[in-house]
Amino acid sequence: xxxxxxxxxxxxxxxxxxxxxxxxxxxxxxxxxxxxxxxxxxxxxxxxxxxxxxxxxxxxxxxxxxxxxxxxxxxxxxxxxxxxxxxxxxxxxxxxxxxxxxxxxxxxxxxxxxxxxxxxxxxxxxxxxxxxxxxxxxxxxxxxxxxxxxxxxxxxxxxxxxxxxxxxxxxxxxxxxxxxxxxxxxxxxxxxxxxxxxxxxxxxxxxxxxxxxxxxxxxxxxxxxxxxxxxxxxxxxxxxxxxxxxxxxxxxxxxxxxxxxxxxxxxxxxxxxxxxxxxxxxxxxxxxxxxxxxxxxxxxxxxxxxxxxxxxxxxxxxxxxxxxxxxxxxxxxxxxxxxxxxxxxxxxxxxxxxxxxxxxxxxxxxxxxxxxxxxxxxxxxxxxxxxxxxxxxxxxxxxxxxxxxxxxxxxxxxxxxxxxxxxxxxxxxxxxxxx
Amino acid sequence: xxxxxxxxxxxxxxxxxxxxxxxxxxxxxxxxxxxxxxxxxxxxxxxxxxxxxxxxxxxxxxxxxxxxxxxxxxxxxxxxxxxxxxxxxxxxxxxxxxxxxxxxxxxxxxxxxxxxxxxxxxxxxxxxxxxxxxxxxxxxxxxxxx
Numbered sequence: 269x270x271x272x273x274x275x276x277x278x279x280x281x282x283x284x285x286x287x288x289x290x291x292x293x294x295x296x297x298x299x300x301x302x303x304x305x306x307x308x309x310x311x312x313x314x315x316x317x318x319x320x321x322x323x324x325x326x327x328x329x330x331x332x333x334x335x336x337x338x339x340x341x342x343x344x345x346x347x348x349x350x351x352x353x354x355x356x357x358x359x360x361x362x363x364x365x366x367x368x369x370x371x372x373x374x375x376x377x378x379x380x381x382x383x384x385x386x387x388x389x390x391x392x393x394x395x396x397x398x399x400x401x402x403x404x405x406x407x408x409x410x411x412x413x414x415x416x417x418x419x420x421x422x423x424x425x426x427x428x429x430x431x432x433x434x435x436x437x438x439x440x441x442x443x444x445x446x447x448x449x450x451x452x453x454x455x456x457x458x459x460x461x462x463x464x465x466x467x468x469x470x471x472x473x474x475x476x477x478x479x480x481x482x483x484x485x486x487x488x489x490x491x492x493x494x495x496x497x498x499x500x501x502x503x504x505x506x507x508x509x510x511x512x513x514x515x516x517x518x519x520x521x522x523x524x525x526x527x528x529x530x531x532x533x534x535x536x537x538x539x540x541x542x543x544x545x546x547x548x549x550x551x552x553x554x555x556x557x558x559x560x561x562x563x564x565x566x567x568x569x570x571x572x573x574x575x576x577x578x579x580x581x582x583x584x585x586x587x588x589x590x591x592x593x594x595x596x597x598x599x600x601x602x603x604x605x606x607x608x609x610x611x612x613x614x615x616x617x618x619x620x621x622x623x624x625x626x627x628x629x630x631x632x633x634x635x636x637x638x639x640x641x642x643x644x645x646x647x648x649x650x651x652x653x654x655x656x657x658x659x660x661x662x663x664x665x666x667x668x669x670x671x672x673x674x675x676x677x678x679x680x681x682x683x684x685x686x687x688x689x690x691x692x693x694x695x696x697x698x699x700x701x702x703x
Numbered sequence: 704x705x706x707x708x709x710x711x712x713x714x715x716x717x718x719x720x721x722x723x724x725x726x727x728x729x730x731x732x733x734x735x736x737x738x739x740x741x742x743x744x745x746x747x748x749x750x751x752x753x754x755x756x757x758x759x760x761x762x763x764x765x766x767x768x769x770x771x772x773x774x775x776x777x778x779x780x781x782x783x784x785x786x787x788x789x790x791x792x793x794x795x796x797x798x799x800x801x802x803x804x805x806x807x808x809x810x811x812x813x814x815x816x817x818x819x820x821x822x823x824x825x826x827x828x829x830x831x832x833x834x835x836x837x838x839x840x841x842x843x844x845x846x847x848x849x
Contacts, residue, residue, distance in 0.1 A: 271846075296795075303791075313802070324777065326773055333769050336764070337767055347755050350753070358755075398762050443821040494758040497762075
């Protein structure tokens with residue numbers, strides 16, 4: 269197998285994961301996405317003799333029959349030390365996101381487990397890429413590390429289920445958790461649980477400073493790393509990386525939205541709580557051209573970049589202005605998908621995966637240079653939610669997202685002692701001093 | 704002093720052997736959350752040591768298998784060129800094919816492409832077609848990566 273030399277670790281991890289630890293692969297100097305023939309020829313020429321040898325050199329005994337993999341039986345108690353020593357130990361094992369962690373002691377994990385009625389050994393499933401066993405206890409351990417409160421456990425369990433049940437194709441976790449595109453999971457929380465656990469949906473909703481927004485996303489990142497075994501530069505081959513991977517969690521401001529909330533749009537009841545995931549690569553913000561529908565929507569289509577799927581986040585005043593002029597969420601989606609367009613000729617030199625320029629009318633008519641082509645070809649690829657504080661900015665998240673007919677939202681199941689738990693933890697909020 | 708409203712503050716353990724000191728915060732100091740003692744068990748460690756659980760999940764062992772026997776030489780053999788959907792895979796294998804024909808003119812080349820991004824079609828929709836293709840070749844060079 270010929271691979272780019274930067275993908276050697278990934279190749280070894282993937283081949284071991286597929287049960288073939290002795291795969292013969294040849295790292296080449298051919299640059300990724302190479303289009304310069306001289307580079308490709310130089311890379312192939314540099315690897316050619318090794319490639320011929322790999323095809324013809326007789327197998328070693330190990331290559332014929334590799335030693336069976338030893339059964340992993342990691343100790344349950346893995347370390348004992350001070351706060352700093354625990355953080356350093358975990359960091360050096362590659363188990364953290366680089367920030368210090370809360371030590372997952374037996375007591376702390378037991379406390380975290382009060383957030384669910386499921387037993388610690390309950391297995392939700394096996395999470396890609398290493399098919400790590402996603403037990404409730406492992407979720408709780410990672411939740412403690414992230415600084416989560418026990419009331420976040422139902423959300424983390426639902427989030428893990430979403431990853432486990434994600435489609436195994438191009439638009440699911442198995443792409444966006446690992447891809448060179450550095451896609452980051454973006455979690456939207458709907459329903460009563462938002463307010464019970466204080467997920468920020470107002471001023472600076474995407475900024476640090478709220479424990480739920482910070483710790484839920486952080487915990488999910490640790491779950492992906494420590495249960496899924498997705499490590500940066502080994503399995504997660506994100507080229508640039510993405511700061512949104514630290515945590516990107518928001519609640520919808522359902523109370524101030526003139527429209528039905530996202531989870532109701534997706535078939536859940538208003539009184540149910542859900543978590544919805546997408547995998548944006550990019551987050552951008554802009555002003556409207558005016559505060560009326562024309563000013564808002566012309567600005568939205570003016571700022572759309574080429575991407576796959578979108579979530580638009582409108583502030584309550586903008587959403588109310590749009591609704592007052594009669595715009596529903598469906599109207600807005602149709603408008604954007606119809607009028608956010610670029611010239612067909614724009615695609616002439618762009619290598620689109622699959623090799624095709626976007627077509628016209630449900631893919632039925634080939635686009636010519638003189639045609640304009642929709643940037644978002646299906647309104648169902650768009651999500652609209654209401655959040656954000658005072659002010660007049662509009663936010664877009666761009667990347668993997670709404671995938672019609674595929675798993676994208678999970679109901680959050682609450683434990684029997686939920687009201688008591690909420691009472692215990694609900695008042696943990698920042699209180700800012702006047703100065 | 705109401706011991707229920709104490710916040711443990713970790714200081715240098717060299718100076719504080721044994722029980723950790725506690726500090727009381729009163730209202731108005733800003734972003735300080737007052738918690739009841741015992742509410743966060745991870746902070747109540749008198750000896751400042753933590754026995755911690757592993758976050759790394761267990762996984763069932765995957766049976767390992769060896770690779771296919773090698774061929775003695777490439778002359779006169781049928782070599783398969785297999786690629787994924789990424790941009791560099793096709794031109795790279797085109798060059799590989801040209802070099803193989805230059806060095807082993809009697810070798811025969813055949814191609815198979817997985818054109819659906821990030822879907823293992825050779826284990827799904829195209830499994831039969833792929834397995835038929837594999838039966839017809841002596842060796843395969845695969846190009847993966849971006």
